[in-house]
Amino acid sequence: MCVFSGWRCSVADPTSAGVLYVVATPIGNLDDISARALRVLGDVALIAAEDTRHSQRLLQHFGITTPLQACHEHNEREQGGRFLSRLLAGDDVALISDAGTPLISDPGFHLVRQARAAGVRVVPVPGPSAxxxxxxxxxxxxxxxxxxxxxxxxxxxxxxxxxxxxxxxxxxxxxxxxxxxxxxxxxxxxxxxxxxxxxxxxxxxxxxxxxxxxxxxxxxxxxxxxxxxxxxxxxxxxAGWQAPEGDEAVSAEALRVLDLLLAELPVKRAAALAAEITGARKNLLYQVALERQSK
Structure with missing residues:
Protein backbone atom coordinates (compact mmCIF):
# COMPACT_ATOMS: atom_id res chain seq x y z
CA MET A 1 0.00 0.00 0.00
CA CYS A 2 1.28 3.51 -0.83
CA VAL A 3 -0.20 6.83 0.32
CA PHE A 4 0.25 10.31 -1.23
CA SER A 5 -1.69 13.34 0.04
CA GLY A 6 -4.47 11.11 1.32
CA TRP A 7 -4.69 9.05 -1.88
CA ARG A 8 -4.09 5.32 -1.50
CA CYS A 9 -2.92 2.80 -4.08
CA SER A 10 -1.89 -0.81 -4.24
CA VAL A 11 1.58 -1.84 -5.29
CA ALA A 12 1.56 -2.75 -8.97
CA ASP A 13 1.74 -6.24 -10.32
CA PRO A 14 4.76 -5.92 -12.64
CA THR A 15 3.24 -8.36 -15.10
CA SER A 16 0.10 -6.29 -15.64
CA ALA A 17 0.94 -2.65 -14.85
CA GLY A 18 1.71 -0.16 -17.57
CA VAL A 19 4.93 1.83 -18.01
CA LEU A 20 5.44 5.53 -17.27
CA TYR A 21 7.72 6.99 -19.95
CA VAL A 22 9.44 10.28 -19.12
CA VAL A 23 9.91 11.76 -22.59
CA ALA A 24 12.15 14.71 -23.51
CA THR A 25 10.82 16.95 -26.28
CA PRO A 26 12.50 19.71 -28.34
CA ILE A 27 13.42 23.02 -26.69
CA GLY A 28 13.01 24.82 -30.01
CA ASN A 29 14.02 23.05 -33.19
CA LEU A 30 11.50 20.26 -33.80
CA ASP A 31 14.10 18.24 -35.70
CA ASP A 32 15.74 17.50 -32.34
CA ILE A 33 13.04 15.04 -31.29
CA SER A 34 14.22 11.45 -31.32
CA ALA A 35 12.73 8.60 -33.31
CA ARG A 36 12.23 6.74 -30.03
CA ALA A 37 10.31 9.66 -28.51
CA LEU A 38 7.99 9.78 -31.54
CA ARG A 39 7.37 6.04 -31.33
CA VAL A 40 6.60 6.16 -27.60
CA LEU A 41 4.27 9.18 -27.91
CA GLY A 42 2.39 7.41 -30.66
CA ASP A 43 2.12 4.07 -28.86
CA VAL A 44 1.11 5.03 -25.30
CA ALA A 45 -2.53 5.18 -24.21
CA LEU A 46 -2.26 8.65 -22.70
CA ILE A 47 0.14 11.62 -22.57
CA ALA A 48 0.43 13.68 -19.36
CA ALA A 49 1.39 17.15 -20.58
CA GLU A 50 2.34 20.36 -18.79
CA ASP A 51 0.24 22.44 -21.21
CA THR A 52 -2.09 20.43 -23.42
CA ARG A 53 -2.59 23.29 -25.89
CA HIS A 54 1.14 23.72 -26.37
CA SER A 55 1.78 19.98 -26.65
CA GLN A 56 -1.12 19.48 -29.05
CA ARG A 57 0.72 21.58 -31.61
CA LEU A 58 3.78 19.35 -31.26
CA LEU A 59 1.72 16.20 -31.70
CA GLN A 60 -0.15 17.61 -34.70
CA HIS A 61 3.15 18.48 -36.36
CA PHE A 62 4.17 14.82 -36.21
CA GLY A 63 0.70 13.37 -36.86
CA ILE A 64 0.32 11.86 -33.40
CA THR A 65 -3.27 11.44 -32.15
CA THR A 66 -2.67 10.12 -28.61
CA PRO A 67 -5.03 11.75 -26.05
CA LEU A 68 -3.60 14.44 -23.75
CA GLN A 69 -4.37 15.28 -20.13
CA ALA A 70 -2.94 18.17 -18.13
CA CYS A 71 -0.23 17.52 -15.54
CA HIS A 72 1.15 20.85 -14.37
CA GLU A 73 2.43 22.43 -11.16
CA HIS A 74 -1.06 23.45 -10.02
CA ASN A 75 -2.74 20.05 -10.35
CA GLU A 76 0.06 17.49 -10.29
CA ARG A 77 -0.44 16.35 -6.70
CA GLU A 78 -4.22 16.00 -7.09
CA GLN A 79 -4.25 14.49 -10.59
CA GLY A 80 -1.41 12.06 -9.99
CA GLY A 81 -3.87 9.48 -8.76
CA ARG A 82 -5.75 9.57 -12.08
CA PHE A 83 -2.59 8.82 -14.07
CA LEU A 84 -1.51 6.20 -11.56
CA SER A 85 -4.87 4.44 -11.85
CA ARG A 86 -4.39 4.19 -15.60
CA LEU A 87 -0.88 2.80 -15.10
CA LEU A 88 -2.05 0.25 -12.53
CA ALA A 89 -4.81 -0.78 -14.94
CA GLY A 90 -2.18 -1.66 -17.53
CA ASP A 91 -2.06 1.48 -19.69
CA ASP A 92 1.25 2.99 -20.74
CA VAL A 93 1.52 6.73 -20.07
CA ALA A 94 4.03 9.29 -21.38
CA LEU A 95 4.99 12.35 -19.33
CA ILE A 96 6.13 15.44 -21.24
CA SER A 97 6.73 19.09 -20.39
CA ASP A 98 6.37 22.12 -22.64
CA ALA A 99 9.99 21.75 -23.77
CA GLY A 100 13.04 19.75 -22.83
CA THR A 101 13.29 17.06 -20.17
CA PRO A 102 10.41 16.78 -17.66
CA LEU A 103 11.11 17.43 -13.96
CA ILE A 104 14.05 19.78 -14.73
CA SER A 105 12.42 22.99 -13.41
CA ASP A 106 9.22 21.51 -14.83
CA PRO A 107 6.37 19.39 -13.38
CA GLY A 108 6.51 15.63 -13.09
CA PHE A 109 8.38 14.87 -9.87
CA HIS A 110 5.28 13.93 -7.89
CA LEU A 111 3.94 11.64 -10.60
CA VAL A 112 7.28 9.87 -11.01
CA ARG A 113 7.61 9.43 -7.26
CA GLN A 114 4.08 8.07 -6.97
CA ALA A 115 4.65 5.65 -9.83
CA ARG A 116 7.90 4.34 -8.40
CA ALA A 117 6.39 3.97 -4.93
CA ALA A 118 3.54 1.94 -6.45
CA GLY A 119 5.96 -0.36 -8.22
CA VAL A 120 5.24 1.01 -11.69
CA ARG A 121 8.17 0.85 -14.08
CA VAL A 122 9.48 4.33 -14.99
CA VAL A 123 11.45 4.55 -18.23
CA PRO A 124 13.38 7.67 -19.30
CA VAL A 125 13.39 8.59 -22.98
CA PRO A 126 16.31 11.05 -23.12
CA GLY A 127 16.62 14.04 -25.35
CA PRO A 128 16.98 17.83 -25.26
CA SER A 129 17.70 19.72 -22.04
CA ALA A 130 18.36 23.46 -22.07
CA ALA A 239 32.21 30.59 -13.91
CA GLY A 240 32.93 29.05 -10.52
CA TRP A 241 34.81 30.85 -7.78
CA GLN A 242 38.59 30.65 -7.85
CA ALA A 243 40.59 31.07 -4.67
CA PRO A 244 42.77 34.18 -4.88
CA GLU A 245 46.53 33.79 -4.88
CA GLY A 246 49.42 35.84 -3.55
CA ASP A 247 48.57 39.26 -2.14
CA GLU A 248 44.89 38.91 -3.06
CA ALA A 249 44.51 35.92 -0.73
CA VAL A 250 45.57 37.96 2.31
CA SER A 251 43.38 40.53 3.99
CA ALA A 252 44.30 44.19 3.83
CA GLU A 253 44.89 44.21 7.60
CA ALA A 254 47.25 41.23 7.41
CA LEU A 255 49.21 42.93 4.63
CA ARG A 256 49.46 46.15 6.67
CA VAL A 257 50.82 44.26 9.68
CA LEU A 258 53.21 42.26 7.51
CA ASP A 259 54.62 45.39 5.88
CA LEU A 260 55.21 47.02 9.27
CA LEU A 261 57.06 43.96 10.53
CA LEU A 262 59.10 43.54 7.34
CA ALA A 263 60.49 47.02 7.88
CA GLU A 264 62.11 45.82 11.14
CA LEU A 265 62.48 42.05 10.97
CA PRO A 266 63.75 39.27 8.70
CA VAL A 267 61.17 37.75 6.34
CA LYS A 268 60.63 34.51 8.25
CA ARG A 269 60.20 36.21 11.62
CA ALA A 270 57.94 38.92 10.19
CA ALA A 271 55.67 36.33 8.56
CA ALA A 272 55.45 34.28 11.78
CA LEU A 273 54.54 37.30 13.91
CA ALA A 274 52.04 38.59 11.35
CA ALA A 275 50.36 35.18 11.36
CA GLU A 276 50.09 35.22 15.17
CA ILE A 277 48.66 38.74 15.18
CA THR A 278 46.15 38.40 12.32
CA GLY A 279 45.30 34.69 12.20
CA ALA A 280 46.38 34.39 8.57
CA ARG A 281 48.29 31.28 7.49
CA LYS A 282 52.01 31.57 8.20
CA ASN A 283 53.12 29.80 5.02
CA LEU A 284 50.97 32.06 2.88
CA LEU A 285 52.27 35.19 4.60
CA TYR A 286 55.81 33.94 4.14
CA GLN A 287 55.29 33.54 0.38
CA VAL A 288 53.71 36.99 0.17
CA ALA A 289 56.59 38.46 2.15
CA LEU A 290 59.13 36.93 -0.25
CA GLU A 291 57.24 38.37 -3.21
CA ARG A 292 57.09 41.81 -1.61
CA GLN A 293 60.79 41.75 -0.76
CA SER A 294 61.69 40.90 -4.34
CA LYS A 295 59.82 43.89 -5.82
Missing amino acids: LITALSAAGLPSDRFIFEGFLPAKAAGRRARLEALREEPRTLIFYEAPHRLLESLEALRDTLGAERQVVLARELTKTFETLKGLPAGELCEWVRADANQQRGECVLLV
Whole structure:
Protein backbone atom coordinates (compact mmCIF):
# COMPACT_ATOMS: atom_id res chain seq x y z
CA MET A 1 0.00 0.00 0.00
CA CYS A 2 1.28 3.51 -0.83
CA VAL A 3 -0.20 6.83 0.32
CA PHE A 4 0.25 10.31 -1.23
CA SER A 5 -1.69 13.34 0.04
CA GLY A 6 -4.47 11.11 1.32
CA TRP A 7 -4.69 9.05 -1.88
CA ARG A 8 -4.09 5.32 -1.50
CA CYS A 9 -2.92 2.80 -4.08
CA SER A 10 -1.89 -0.81 -4.24
CA VAL A 11 1.58 -1.84 -5.29
CA ALA A 12 1.56 -2.75 -8.97
CA ASP A 13 1.74 -6.24 -10.32
CA PRO A 14 4.76 -5.92 -12.64
CA THR A 15 3.24 -8.36 -15.10
CA SER A 16 0.10 -6.29 -15.64
CA ALA A 17 0.94 -2.65 -14.85
CA GLY A 18 1.71 -0.16 -17.57
CA VAL A 19 4.93 1.83 -18.01
CA LEU A 20 5.44 5.53 -17.27
CA TYR A 21 7.72 6.99 -19.95
CA VAL A 22 9.44 10.28 -19.12
CA VAL A 23 9.91 11.76 -22.59
CA ALA A 24 12.15 14.71 -23.51
CA THR A 25 10.82 16.95 -26.28
CA PRO A 26 12.50 19.71 -28.34
CA ILE A 27 13.42 23.02 -26.69
CA GLY A 28 13.01 24.82 -30.01
CA ASN A 29 14.02 23.05 -33.19
CA LEU A 30 11.50 20.26 -33.80
CA ASP A 31 14.10 18.24 -35.70
CA ASP A 32 15.74 17.50 -32.34
CA ILE A 33 13.04 15.04 -31.29
CA SER A 34 14.22 11.45 -31.32
CA ALA A 35 12.73 8.60 -33.31
CA ARG A 36 12.23 6.74 -30.03
CA ALA A 37 10.31 9.66 -28.51
CA LEU A 38 7.99 9.78 -31.54
CA ARG A 39 7.37 6.04 -31.33
CA VAL A 40 6.60 6.16 -27.60
CA LEU A 41 4.27 9.18 -27.91
CA GLY A 42 2.39 7.41 -30.66
CA ASP A 43 2.12 4.07 -28.86
CA VAL A 44 1.11 5.03 -25.30
CA ALA A 45 -2.53 5.18 -24.21
CA LEU A 46 -2.26 8.65 -22.70
CA ILE A 47 0.14 11.62 -22.57
CA ALA A 48 0.43 13.68 -19.36
CA ALA A 49 1.39 17.15 -20.58
CA GLU A 50 2.34 20.36 -18.79
CA ASP A 51 0.24 22.44 -21.21
CA THR A 52 -2.09 20.43 -23.42
CA ARG A 53 -2.59 23.29 -25.89
CA HIS A 54 1.14 23.72 -26.37
CA SER A 55 1.78 19.98 -26.65
CA GLN A 56 -1.12 19.48 -29.05
CA ARG A 57 0.72 21.58 -31.61
CA LEU A 58 3.78 19.35 -31.26
CA LEU A 59 1.72 16.20 -31.70
CA GLN A 60 -0.15 17.61 -34.70
CA HIS A 61 3.15 18.48 -36.36
CA PHE A 62 4.17 14.82 -36.21
CA GLY A 63 0.70 13.37 -36.86
CA ILE A 64 0.32 11.86 -33.40
CA THR A 65 -3.27 11.44 -32.15
CA THR A 66 -2.67 10.12 -28.61
CA PRO A 67 -5.03 11.75 -26.05
CA LEU A 68 -3.60 14.44 -23.75
CA GLN A 69 -4.37 15.28 -20.13
CA ALA A 70 -2.94 18.17 -18.13
CA CYS A 71 -0.23 17.52 -15.54
CA HIS A 72 1.15 20.85 -14.37
CA GLU A 73 2.43 22.43 -11.16
CA HIS A 74 -1.06 23.45 -10.02
CA ASN A 75 -2.74 20.05 -10.35
CA GLU A 76 0.06 17.49 -10.29
CA ARG A 77 -0.44 16.35 -6.70
CA GLU A 78 -4.22 16.00 -7.09
CA GLN A 79 -4.25 14.49 -10.59
CA GLY A 80 -1.41 12.06 -9.99
CA GLY A 81 -3.87 9.48 -8.76
CA ARG A 82 -5.75 9.57 -12.08
CA PHE A 83 -2.59 8.82 -14.07
CA LEU A 84 -1.51 6.20 -11.56
CA SER A 85 -4.87 4.44 -11.85
CA ARG A 86 -4.39 4.19 -15.60
CA LEU A 87 -0.88 2.80 -15.10
CA LEU A 88 -2.05 0.25 -12.53
CA ALA A 89 -4.81 -0.78 -14.94
CA GLY A 90 -2.18 -1.66 -17.53
CA ASP A 91 -2.06 1.48 -19.69
CA ASP A 92 1.25 2.99 -20.74
CA VAL A 93 1.52 6.73 -20.07
CA ALA A 94 4.03 9.29 -21.38
CA LEU A 95 4.99 12.35 -19.33
CA ILE A 96 6.13 15.44 -21.24
CA SER A 97 6.73 19.09 -20.39
CA ASP A 98 6.37 22.12 -22.64
CA ALA A 99 9.99 21.75 -23.77
CA GLY A 100 13.04 19.75 -22.83
CA THR A 101 13.29 17.06 -20.17
CA PRO A 102 10.41 16.78 -17.66
CA LEU A 103 11.11 17.43 -13.96
CA ILE A 104 14.05 19.78 -14.73
CA SER A 105 12.42 22.99 -13.41
CA ASP A 106 9.22 21.51 -14.83
CA PRO A 107 6.37 19.39 -13.38
CA GLY A 108 6.51 15.63 -13.09
CA PHE A 109 8.38 14.87 -9.87
CA HIS A 110 5.28 13.93 -7.89
CA LEU A 111 3.94 11.64 -10.60
CA VAL A 112 7.28 9.87 -11.01
CA ARG A 113 7.61 9.43 -7.26
CA GLN A 114 4.08 8.07 -6.97
CA ALA A 115 4.65 5.65 -9.83
CA ARG A 116 7.90 4.34 -8.40
CA ALA A 117 6.39 3.97 -4.93
CA ALA A 118 3.54 1.94 -6.45
CA GLY A 119 5.96 -0.36 -8.22
CA VAL A 120 5.24 1.01 -11.69
CA ARG A 121 8.17 0.85 -14.08
CA VAL A 122 9.48 4.33 -14.99
CA VAL A 123 11.45 4.55 -18.23
CA PRO A 124 13.38 7.67 -19.30
CA VAL A 125 13.39 8.59 -22.98
CA PRO A 126 16.31 11.05 -23.12
CA GLY A 127 16.62 14.04 -25.35
CA PRO A 128 16.98 17.83 -25.26
CA SER A 129 17.70 19.72 -22.04
CA ALA A 130 18.36 23.46 -22.07
CA LEU A 131 20.92 23.37 -19.27
CA ILE A 132 23.04 20.65 -20.89
CA THR A 133 22.69 22.24 -24.34
CA ALA A 134 23.90 25.56 -22.94
CA LEU A 135 26.76 24.01 -20.98
CA SER A 136 28.02 22.11 -24.02
CA ALA A 137 28.65 25.35 -25.93
CA ALA A 138 29.42 27.88 -23.17
CA GLY A 139 33.17 27.35 -22.97
CA LEU A 140 33.08 27.15 -19.15
CA PRO A 141 34.36 24.15 -17.17
CA SER A 142 31.88 21.31 -17.62
CA ASP A 143 33.49 18.52 -15.59
CA ARG A 144 31.80 19.80 -12.42
CA PHE A 145 28.72 22.02 -12.34
CA ILE A 146 25.56 22.67 -10.35
CA PHE A 147 22.09 23.55 -11.59
CA GLU A 148 20.22 26.04 -9.41
CA GLY A 149 17.01 26.36 -11.42
CA PHE A 150 15.40 29.80 -11.30
CA LEU A 151 16.73 32.45 -8.95
CA PRO A 152 14.15 33.84 -6.49
CA ALA A 153 11.89 36.48 -8.03
CA LYS A 154 12.41 39.01 -5.24
CA ALA A 155 15.64 41.01 -5.02
CA ALA A 156 16.41 40.06 -1.40
CA GLY A 157 15.95 36.37 -2.17
CA ARG A 158 18.20 36.59 -5.23
CA ARG A 159 20.96 38.26 -3.23
CA ALA A 160 20.73 35.69 -0.44
CA ARG A 161 20.92 32.77 -2.88
CA LEU A 162 23.89 34.27 -4.70
CA GLU A 163 25.67 35.12 -1.45
CA ALA A 164 25.41 31.46 -0.50
CA LEU A 165 27.00 30.54 -3.85
CA ARG A 166 29.71 33.21 -3.85
CA GLU A 167 32.56 30.77 -3.20
CA GLU A 168 31.11 27.78 -5.09
CA PRO A 169 33.97 26.51 -7.30
CA ARG A 170 31.78 24.62 -9.78
CA THR A 171 30.19 26.21 -12.84
CA LEU A 172 26.78 27.62 -11.86
CA ILE A 173 23.76 27.22 -14.14
CA PHE A 174 20.48 29.13 -13.77
CA TYR A 175 17.28 29.42 -15.76
CA GLU A 176 15.79 32.90 -15.94
CA ALA A 177 12.61 34.49 -17.22
CA PRO A 178 13.25 37.20 -19.84
CA HIS A 179 11.54 39.94 -17.82
CA ARG A 180 13.92 39.29 -14.90
CA LEU A 181 17.08 38.72 -16.94
CA LEU A 182 18.61 42.16 -16.45
CA GLU A 183 17.82 42.20 -12.73
CA SER A 184 19.48 38.82 -12.30
CA LEU A 185 22.56 39.89 -14.24
CA GLU A 186 22.84 42.97 -12.04
CA ALA A 187 22.55 40.77 -8.95
CA LEU A 188 25.29 38.48 -10.30
CA ARG A 189 27.51 41.50 -10.94
CA ASP A 190 26.91 43.05 -7.52
CA THR A 191 27.19 39.81 -5.54
CA LEU A 192 29.82 37.77 -7.35
CA GLY A 193 31.81 40.64 -8.83
CA ALA A 194 31.84 42.55 -12.11
CA GLU A 195 34.75 40.45 -13.42
CA ARG A 196 33.12 37.04 -12.91
CA GLN A 197 32.64 35.41 -16.32
CA VAL A 198 29.00 34.87 -17.30
CA VAL A 199 27.51 33.31 -20.44
CA LEU A 200 24.00 34.13 -21.63
CA ALA A 201 22.47 31.28 -23.64
CA ARG A 202 19.18 32.50 -25.08
CA GLU A 203 16.61 30.97 -27.44
CA LEU A 204 18.71 27.83 -27.86
CA THR A 205 18.11 25.90 -31.12
CA LYS A 206 15.75 28.64 -32.32
CA THR A 207 16.11 31.24 -35.06
CA PHE A 208 17.54 33.97 -32.82
CA GLU A 209 19.83 31.78 -30.73
CA THR A 210 22.37 33.76 -28.69
CA LEU A 211 25.48 32.60 -26.86
CA LYS A 212 27.31 35.57 -25.38
CA GLY A 213 30.05 35.38 -22.78
CA LEU A 214 31.45 38.44 -20.98
CA PRO A 215 32.44 39.56 -17.50
CA ALA A 216 29.25 40.13 -15.49
CA GLY A 217 29.54 43.91 -15.57
CA GLU A 218 30.01 44.04 -19.34
CA LEU A 219 27.24 41.51 -19.99
CA CYS A 220 24.82 43.66 -17.96
CA GLU A 221 25.51 46.65 -20.18
CA TRP A 222 25.34 44.56 -23.37
CA VAL A 223 21.90 43.22 -22.45
CA ARG A 224 20.71 46.62 -21.25
CA ALA A 225 21.63 48.17 -24.61
CA ASP A 226 19.70 45.58 -26.67
CA ALA A 227 16.08 44.96 -25.70
CA ASN A 228 15.97 41.96 -28.05
CA GLN A 229 18.29 40.12 -25.65
CA GLN A 230 15.62 40.42 -22.96
CA ARG A 231 13.23 38.08 -24.79
CA GLY A 232 12.78 34.34 -24.99
CA GLU A 233 14.05 31.46 -22.90
CA CYS A 234 17.31 32.18 -21.05
CA VAL A 235 20.04 30.13 -19.41
CA LEU A 236 22.78 31.85 -17.40
CA LEU A 237 26.08 30.06 -16.83
CA VAL A 238 28.57 31.50 -14.34
CA ALA A 239 32.21 30.59 -13.91
CA GLY A 240 32.93 29.05 -10.52
CA TRP A 241 34.81 30.85 -7.78
CA GLN A 242 38.59 30.65 -7.85
CA ALA A 243 40.59 31.07 -4.67
CA PRO A 244 42.77 34.18 -4.88
CA GLU A 245 46.53 33.79 -4.88
CA GLY A 246 49.42 35.84 -3.55
CA ASP A 247 48.57 39.26 -2.14
CA GLU A 248 44.89 38.91 -3.06
CA ALA A 249 44.51 35.92 -0.73
CA VAL A 250 45.57 37.96 2.31
CA SER A 251 43.38 40.53 3.99
CA ALA A 252 44.30 44.19 3.83
CA GLU A 253 44.89 44.21 7.60
CA ALA A 254 47.25 41.23 7.41
CA LEU A 255 49.21 42.93 4.63
CA ARG A 256 49.46 46.15 6.67
CA VAL A 257 50.82 44.26 9.68
CA LEU A 258 53.21 42.26 7.51
CA ASP A 259 54.62 45.39 5.88
CA LEU A 260 55.21 47.02 9.27
CA LEU A 261 57.06 43.96 10.53
CA LEU A 262 59.10 43.54 7.34
CA ALA A 263 60.49 47.02 7.88
CA GLU A 264 62.11 45.82 11.14
CA LEU A 265 62.48 42.05 10.97
CA PRO A 266 63.75 39.27 8.70
CA VAL A 267 61.17 37.75 6.34
CA LYS A 268 60.63 34.51 8.25
CA ARG A 269 60.20 36.21 11.62
CA ALA A 270 57.94 38.92 10.19
CA ALA A 271 55.67 36.33 8.56
CA ALA A 272 55.45 34.28 11.78
CA LEU A 273 54.54 37.30 13.91
CA ALA A 274 52.04 38.59 11.35
CA ALA A 275 50.36 35.18 11.36
CA GLU A 276 50.09 35.22 15.17
CA ILE A 277 48.66 38.74 15.18
CA THR A 278 46.15 38.40 12.32
CA GLY A 279 45.30 34.69 12.20
CA ALA A 280 46.38 34.39 8.57
CA ARG A 281 48.29 31.28 7.49
CA LYS A 282 52.01 31.57 8.20
CA ASN A 283 53.12 29.80 5.02
CA LEU A 284 50.97 32.06 2.88
CA LEU A 285 52.27 35.19 4.60
CA TYR A 286 55.81 33.94 4.14
CA GLN A 287 55.29 33.54 0.38
CA VAL A 288 53.71 36.99 0.17
CA ALA A 289 56.59 38.46 2.15
CA LEU A 290 59.13 36.93 -0.25
CA GLU A 291 57.24 38.37 -3.21
CA ARG A 292 57.09 41.81 -1.61
CA GLN A 293 60.79 41.75 -0.76
CA SER A 294 61.69 40.90 -4.34
CA LYS A 295 59.82 43.89 -5.82
